[in-house]
Amino acid sequence: MILLIKTPNISFHDLEFVKPIEDTLERNHVNFKSIHYTKLNEKLIKTADKIIISGTSLKDNNYLSHIKKFDWIKEFEKPILGICGGMHILGLIFNGKIKNYQEIGLKEVVFENDFLGFIGKHIVYELHNLNVVSKEFNVFASSKNCIQAIKHNKKPFYGVQFHPEVRNKNLIINFTRL
Amino acid sequence: MKCAVLFSGGKDSTYAAFLTKKYDIEISCLISLISENPDSYMFHTPSISKVNKQAEVMNIPLIIQKTKGVKEEELKDLEFAIKKAKNNYNIEAVVTGAVESAYQASRVQKICDNLDLECFNPLWQKNPEELWNDLLENRFEIIIIAIAAGGMDKELMGKKIDWEMIKKLKEIEKKYRIHLSFEGGEAETFVINCPLFSKKLAVHEKQISGRGDSWKMEIGIK
Numbered sequence: 313m314i315l316l317i318k319t320p321n322i323s324f325h326d327l328e329f330v331k332p333i334e335d336t337l338e339r340n341h342v343n344f345k346s347i348h349y350t351k352l353n354e355k356l357i358k359t360a361d362k363i364i365i366s367g368t369s370l371k372d373n374n375y376l377s378h379i380k381k382f383d384w385i386k387e388f389e390k391p392i393l394g395i396c397g398g399m400h401i402l403g404l405i406f407n408g409k410i411k412n413y414q415e416i417g418l419k420e421v422v423f424e425n426d427f428l429g430f431i432g433k434h435i436v437y438e439l440h441n442l443n444v445v446s447k448e449f450n451v452f453a454s455s456k457n458c459i460q461a462i463k464h465n466k467k468p469f470y471g472v473q474f475h476p477e478v479r480n481k482n483l484i485i486n487f488t489r490l
Numbered sequence: 491m492k493c494a495v496l497f498s499g500g501k502d503s504t505y506a507a508f509l510t511k512k513y514d515i516e517i518s519c520l521i522s523l524i525s526e527n528p529d530s531y532m533f534h535t536p537s538i539s540k541v542n543k544q545a546e547v548m549n550i551p552l553i554i555q556k557t558k559g560v561k562e563e564e565l566k567d568l569e570f571a572i573k574k575a576k577n578n579y580n581i582e583a584v585v586t587g588a589v590e591s592a593y594q595a596s597r598v599q600k601i602c603d604n605l606d607l608e609c610f611n612p613l614w615q616k617n618p619e620e621l622w623n624d625l626l627e628n629r630f631e632i633i634i635i636a637i638a639a640g641g642m643d644k645e646l647m648g649k650k651i652d653w654e655m656i657k658k659l660k661e662i663e664k665k666y667r668i669h670l671s672f673e674g675g676e677a678e679t680f681v682i683n684c685p686l687f688s689k690k691l692a693v694h695e696k697q698i699s700g701r702g703d704s705w706k707m708e709i710g711i712k
Binding site: 417437478 | 592602608610612613614
């Protein structure tokens with residue numbers, strides 16, 4: 313079972329930032345369960361085979377003030393994919409720092425090495441005011457001035473700054489097949 | 491939270507308004523851009539002046555903003571209208587009916603970010619078949635008021651979209667590869683009734699113009 317962790321502070325945003333991920337999983341017959349990060353419990357985390365952490369809106373930085381609620385990530389050993397805000401969470405848990413950097417709309421990203429089946433140039437959809445830098449992650453892809461895809465140097469933890477649920481849904485599917 | 495809905499009177503923006511209310515977010519006003527350019531990148535144009543009637547039966551104030559519809563300049567007009575909504579109605583958020591267009595969605599996101607407003611896109615990436623199902627199950631009565639694609643016959647003009655019509659659209663989709671919910675501009679729609687309306691709008695006048703695969707209809711509403 314894939315546990316899809318929702319980060320939006322307002323449930324109306326789930327339609328934009330969570331439902332497209334759910335639809336992608338459903339269309340590919342992937343078994344999943346969605347839950348907001350404030351409602352997580354140990355039992356549920358233990359039953360997950362993989363975890364996806366969603367992003368949220370440009371103005372919603374609530375998850376940053378609740379970063380302690382994600383401490384369980386340090387002990388987790390199975391694959392995690394963090395999307396936008398989800399990537400910021402992964403970085404912060406591993407001593408990363410948040411930087412201000414805005415990208416909105418379609419941008420070109422170059423994958424230097426294979427990242428969940430992605431390599432070379434890809435057009436991605438961006439919607440962020442922040443970015444994260446953590447020395448515990450290797451950078452796999454960047455846009456002009458911004459880190460776009462990272463993987464932890466020891467654990468199977470993946471982060472993308474762009475929104476693969478909008479363009480590049482295959483990245484999500486490839487993650488579910490790890 | 492108070493919001494403004496970017497409203498064209500078509501199925502997507504009206505359904506976005508419906509969802510806004512369903513999620514208990516207050517709609518303080520609607521914003522409609524009237525474009526002089528029929529090929530606007532941003533705004534759906536036919537019969538937009540009829541949004542007045544829709545706003546009336548929804549009992550929601552309407553801000554109408556005219557625009558010449560010149561690419562990028564029309565965004566300044568949109569920003570001006572959103573600013574007006576912020577000043578006059580103290581809105582904290584903007585809701586759009588964007589489904590697939592990264593062009594439209596990212597422009598509105600930027601404007602909202604500049605004005606320190608939340609931006610909601612409740613139909614974002616929604617599957618077209620699911621969208622039609624949701625609309626019909628929620629008793630939306632929708633008519634076609636413009637068409638612009640091969641396979642879209644003039645006879646469709648003014649027709650109400652029911653299950654039978656969706657079956658027909660699916661056949662056209664198969665044969666002519668149109669987008670089932672008209673994301674490629676294959677058709678424009680107008681909502682004559684939905685749960686947000688206090689009464690059904692009656693179309694009493696239809697003026698159809700165009701040629702070939704491209705037709706539009708001006709309607710009079712009672």
